[in-house]
Amino acid sequence: KLPGTTKVIEQAKNGNDVVLTLDSSLQSTVESQLQATMENENAKSAWCIVMEVETGKVLAWASYPTFDQNEHKEIPSYQDAISTSTYEPGSVMKPFTYAIAMDTNVYPYNQTFSSYQFWYNYDPNTAKISRVAIGTKTPYPYIADALDEDFGTITFDQGLAFSSNVGICELLANYVNYSQYCDYLDKFGFFQKVNTPYVAQSLGVKNVGLPTDYLSTGFGQASSITVLQLCQAYTSIFNDGTMMRPYVIDSIVDSDTKQTVKKYKKKAVGTPISSQSAKEVQELMSHVTDEGASGHRFKMDGIDLLMKTGTAQIYNENLGKYDPAYHTSSVMAAAPANDPKVMVYYGLVSTNITSYSAEPFKKIMRDTLQTYGVSTTPTTQTQDTYEKWESYSMPSLVNHTIDYAHEKMKDKKVHFEVIGDGTSVVGQYPDANITINSNDRIFVLTNGSKITMPNMTGWTRKDITVFWQLTGIGIKTSGYGKVTSQNVEEGTTISTDTKIEVTLE
Template sequence: MQKKRKNKKQVEHLDVQQLDLIPGVDYEEINKKRARHRLRQAKSAENCTSNRHIFQVSAVLISCAALACCTLLYTMVTQKHFWSGNLAINSMIRNSVQARTINGVRGDILDRSNQVLARQTIAYTLAANFDTRTPEEKAAEERLIEAQRQNALYKAELNGRTEQTEAALAAADAQNTGSYVEDPQAFAAAIKSVLGDAVNEETLVRLIERGQMQGKSQIELGTGTKRISREDKEKLESMKIPGLSFIETTKRDYPITPLSSNLIGFAAYDDTAQNIIGKLGLEKSMELYLGSEDGQEQYRATNTNQELPGSREIITEAVNGDHVKLTLDSSLQQTVEEQMRFTMEDSKASAAWTLVMEVETGKILAWASYPTYDQNSHLDIPSYIDKVSEYPLEPGSIIKPLYYAMAIDAGVYPYNQTYRAGEFAYTEDPLTGKITRVASQYETTIPPILDALGKDHGVLTFEDGLALSSNIALCELLTNHLNKETVNRYLEEFDLFEQTGIPFVNEQVGIKNTTSATDYLSSGFGQASSMTILELCKAYTAIFNDGIMMQPYIVDSIIDSSTEETIQKNSPQAVGTPVSADTAHQVVDLMRHVLDPGMTGDRFAIEGIDMALKTGTGEIYNEDTHTYDKENYTSSIIAAAPANDPKVLVCYGMQGPNYLNYSADPFKEIMKSALQTVNVNTGTDRSVTEQHQEWVSSPMPSLTSHSLNYAQERLAGTKVNTIIIGDGDTVVAQFPDPSTTINSNDNVMLLTNGSTRQMPDMIGWTRKDITAFWNLTGISISADGYGRVHWQSIPATTPIQEDTVIEVKLE
């Protein structure tokens, strides 16, 4: 057995040929074992080779890592590269991380047609630059510049471009000339010549001289030189004032101003908040929505402030403000502004106001308070009190129809009865408070009440009493038909002597003064008790809207500026029914009678327009002297049209000495414009009737990016005046915006992609049209006067450019 195993062991180490000589051997098994043996030998050899390679690679990697660490350590210690010996830090790259503000954008304020009334724009702050180089540094820089010049000229000569290079060098020299302030007096005088009274020339000189003495390289120039307009910047740039530079910033811009300045208010940069903040009006009360928040980012930059690619990192995102859309109609508002300016000048008024409201919805279409101010400069604000919502006054006779409504609705109105006008003498029972009218010759301790200007109209019906604005008619109603309890109940129903609740608008409240007999009677014709125009107009919506009183509102909606989604929307809201629809209709008929010939409102009648109207004259109480002014009075009108189905309410008034013969034209122009705004064709504009007799209203289509032929086809049948700007074939901008209501004879402007432009015929244009052309083209227009354009400085069809300045006169 042992021998057999020995022989087998021997066989395993023999060649195949030798196996034939050995008996009892299994040749097949021996061959398999041999194959397995050789395979094990091959694998063992392969593993040895792999291990050797791994060891070699590891050794190389360890050596490289050690070398890198040594190099890094050497560079950190010496701040030089190990191999080249050069400085490791690029001297042109700033060592510190730079911080930069990301400006948030304040939300826009828009009118009801999305025309911008307030927006954030780019502005410029002036700075003065001084040469702070030492003589040695200046000489060294001059030598370097000269060497660079010679090198450039040498290369240019080799390349045959000497002429072009010399021209480029000359241009560079011209640009660098005047880099520093040379003459502080001349510098200040030049700025004063453009910015005017906004700056003080002596203060500018002192600032510049102080900056030079302190060795500063640049200073800002203070009051009046911050956030100037692009137009002023371009004027100053053209003067090439040595040392003047501009720092780009932002400001609040009002494209059309003044435009409801006290209501909208203004926003300005606040040094404490480091942002544009609302200071007055809606800009202030809606800061939560309009306001923006600046963000912050970091970056690396070169010494020349060039940002290194990929180095920017946002630290805090900027937050933009929301847009606020108002119910105001900017075209109507501009008409109101023009008529307010005329009123102030023509009547020498100390104050004036207008409120236009849709009676069925409560939407405010126009709101003006005068004296007013320029919202872009807001340097001189003559009054911080809005005459519509913050100025309680004794309204005078325009309140009388409300008392007639009380009597009619209470069922005590004396139909077809008469009374004796002229003078109302009366007594008051001290115990019961009962008021009794007595004969004129009866001696009383209470002064009698007279009709306006002491007129005696004799015997009148109560209808004529209202039309002639008789104070005695109200005294009769309050004494013999109404009583204090009933009157006070209706005053509450009309929400008088309390805030209207109009959102986002500051309000003051008038005072109800009806305790004594005199005050009770006087309140009936608008004296003794006070209220705001807004309070009064809210009450009148019930008269003109079938007895339903509407909540006034001026903010239509709030819109997310990023997504354009509406985040808050105001809608018409009925807030009471002080009187029945039948009562309201009867009062409207009584107010129609005021416009009849010989009545107090006949000069305010407009041909072709059926109106309900009441005039009023009120005394002004002086809180300082505790007496009524004997020279200045409140003159006012409240009216609605069309009388058979009132759409708009207009309240127009003023305070001043001209209370008897003031012009009726401003009121008429405002009423006509208001009716056109709500698509009621008045047929009173001669230029309109000469063009298109038929009144057509339609939504403005979206025409931008379409062909001019397509745009003209879409406008066919709208009876508008289409004004093509440029000689292109594609519309790139339009006015008005899509979905805006357009009416017959409106001016529709289409800006095309053509580079050649001609002066349009602007005769008959309104300020709204002028502003639209300005916004579309960027061409400045200087407008003087009120009304419509009757003269233009550049004839129609004359070629014009972006730098053309157009002058127009309106009347």
Template sequence: MKKNITNIKIIVIFLVLVLIGGIISFNVFFTTISGVHLRSGINVLEKKAGSQEKVEVIQARRGTIRDRNGSAIAQNSDTYTIVAILDKNRQGNYAYVEDRQFTAEALAPILGMDVDQILNYLNLQDSGQYQTYLGDKGRNLTQEQKDAIDAIVYTPDPNKKTTGLPGIEFEKTVSRVYTPGRFASTLLGFASYDSQKQRLVGQVGIEAYLDDYLKGTDGKAVSQKDANGYSLPGTTRITEVAINGSDVYLTIDKDIQEALEDCLQKTIENNDAENAWAIVMEVETGKILAYGGYPTYDLNSREDPVYTDMPSMFTFEPGSVIKPFTYAIAMEEGVYRGSDTVETGRFCIGYNDDYTEIYRKEGPCSLEGNINDGYRPGWGTITFDEGLVRSSNTCIATLLTSYLKTDVFWEYLDRLGFFKQTGVEGLSMSEETGIKNNTYAIDRLNFGYGQGSSITALQLVQAYTAIFNDGYEVKPYYIDKIVDANNNVVYEGDTTYVHTDEEGNPQRIFSTETTQKVMELMKQVIQDPEKGTGYSYNIEGLDMIGKTGTGEIAVNGSYGKSLYTSNIMAAAPSDDPKIMVYYGFQSSHVGDFDKSFYQNLFTVAYEAAGIRSTETTNTETNYDNWQEYSMPALKNHTMDYVNQKISEMNVHPVYIGDGTTVTDQYPNANDSVTTNQNVFIKTNSVNISMPNMINWSYKDVMIYKQISGLNIICNGSGTVVSQSVTENTAVTSDTEIVIQLE
């Protein structure tokens, strides 16, 4: 009996399996013949060819470029393109545009298009078109525009009330955004979307040089697809995980860079300059804190892009800013006697029989020429020491004819790195070397005061570290570190000494005695009101040293009088420089130009380097109570929360607007804040009252201007002494506010 029951069960199971197999076979046979999936009703053959699988690229996020404090300079921004699905046969709820009029009227105000324009695209439904784009205004939509479209409530059919528009879908694209748009543009470069590679690709500058680090590695997702190539729900699997690009941290300081951009732009506009350039650098490390040149361009709009990187690619005759090297070389060779005297005004050139050497002959000068001081009458008989302070060409000519051999002078120039690439990473492919013109005796002499041969700003900055850094020359660099998606540091910049021994130990070019003596003279250049040729650059309260230079520009083989190179190298503090700021431009102006732009830049750099001014040091401030804090995160918090946090620190809060919630702050969360520092807090209100800016620094004014969006014009340098709009006056972006600094 049991055996019969067992046989019956086997027969039943067999019949069930046969039935299931028959159904599956029929489904496959039906699908094969008809092209329609029996259960889902999806046509798997219509408008389809090839594999049943759909392979999609999972795009890796391009890494962010940040300044030394972590502020984003270049980052990705998602944009969207509308795709309107028109085919009424497309399967699924809300799968195509059902109500064209409603859709057009809903999209028009968000896209800035006429209703009829949109209908022209949607009416392609009548011709059987499967899908359509909506023209240029339907592309590159912001996240806000997409959110607004997604929030539309579709209501024509009460039974189909839903959020979003049926048939309106989005293709996600990525663009690169730069904040601000002009920010070391020729150094930073830009990335743009490459349709073939389907990703952002660095085109020039850092974006191109570090593209392999920034781009990341795309992943892949595989899914089953329907007749129209769309992924079937629940069938997607990731076969390769996307690895996001690494973040690049630069040594550049955003605050100093913005001050540099402001300085150069005003130089071009107010001094009728044809071009301008500047570099701010840490003396001991070689870290570039700010870098740039004009002409420049906006990295976001990229209208009329400029590809000449002024500091590394533009060559010029620097003029007297070279003289400290001539003095230092003479000192290092033991031939310099600072108390020896020289008759200034004019150096009459004489040659030996074979014209290989020059000597000073008694006047009057012959056709063989002469060398004049910038101040043509001269200063009578002065010492060599005073000669550098007054920037005497005749003193330089005397040094190089009666004390220092020109061959030795040029050997030192070679060691200092003039007329060759510095090898700064990322710039060596395009870096210019300048023109080394030392064929004749007069050529070898001329460069002693910066004429006859041309160099780059980058060469000059590197060479000056040998004077400011106790004789050790360091290479500039701007890449601080590279951090991968797993927060691992995969590259780290470091100080590189230009000269080392076999064991890698740094080697001096100049002795401490030489550098201290040269810097003592350079201090007088800036701080001596009677003799110092750079005194007009002096900033009260800042312990500066420096050297200015004016170079004539050769046109068609001869020097004209219509265009000059003006430049200055300065550093602080005078006894042990930590920060150096080099600035130059070419203009028809000689001496009678506005120095305040440079002074503002130097002040911001000085403060950012954490150097206390002599003016501050001499006050009665009790530094025993000085403290350093970590700035709390205030964005999106209420004012009650903000006031509580601020009360825990001895700082000066500056509120921008009278709102109830914070929308922006400076310093940023986790940045360092010190006692009595101004802290800027912007609220969600457009009602702004003018603060009392008296005694504010230039940097503070610029921060307030950026966060508030107000129209603020700064004149002078140092600290604020007056403001055109009184405290507590209501101001808007249309209000012109003039700030005077001294």
């Protein structure tokens, strides 16, 4: 104490208690599975976040490498992989490109594209990207699917199931408007801080100025984001268009009086897409776990999932190019598929990009559903479903007999719908030579004068639209998903005057 100064003693006060939204059991599961991932996959980093879809409440949050807080002599990284580390996410960005195309009414339903190598040129006068013949010399590098895969001529719906980069390029070059695309990225909250209280965050970089970067952003390269931004944006798809803010603090409580000082609740932060667009993207994501699709190995017995997988290159600053060895791999999923309640995003950075174990993700998802009592019973199907994914070329059936049509379709694992009581085919869907897959619904219209009401249970909106277009018989729909009931009994004779109503769930 210096002469002439005053000694002031202030007693310490207890701080407030912070109550987190985390579920201790799920957090333990996530921690153990990420530790196993680090050890078994030779991973540089790994992360996982589990959230409630309808509220944004974070149920588990972990980022590796980590450290023992009791012995933190050496901290391997000060970056949290979920909120402060930015990355190029890869193909988990593709559903947003699809959502934008659908929401702006330019999505090419039922149309096809060639999936092998997207060679292109750019006209600065028209700001138009044009696909050119393979091998054409242009200033721009061609874009291919992973491992230079060739899926042949496929529909855009199939493009998401197969995770086709070329399909994304086709959408962005020929259908989606550039300015609208950029605006929607902002609406989804990318490259902006997520309003999660008390969480340090980074922004990422929107890099869409050059043609190559614009196309690459559509499939998750070139532009960088955070995991937290991605999860917030996905709530808009899983939550029927309404985007929810992720939050990890439930409340702040006075440690002495036990009174709640501050309470945090769910908060909607926008509706970037319509409910219908969200439902349509959900329908496409439900097929990512089909046999032959990109996420089949993550399929879980007794659980219907909405899913998108992602693999991304990582820019290596020391090499001045993308790292030839390490990649980001991740899985975004929500369940149950017919009414998403919880979502899990699991990812890692390692050299093992094609065969890393699916078991950590499955364990986390299974424990999440069991903890929260979410039903794991798949949606009831009224028709057989075929597990194995097979593709076929649609035969030409028009002007042939119905017996001929049955013969041509009998070896194909599809749902074959015959409209009318005629003996010859006068219309078909899809058209001849279009690629079709297992479980697709195929329609033929005959020359008969009598049309009877089919059993539409399990039909999608697309199926209903096709029936309407072929017959001219209007159908009133309510809800989203698949048909669960109809007001006209199966087998009833119907015409353009029949008032048909169906309910989808």
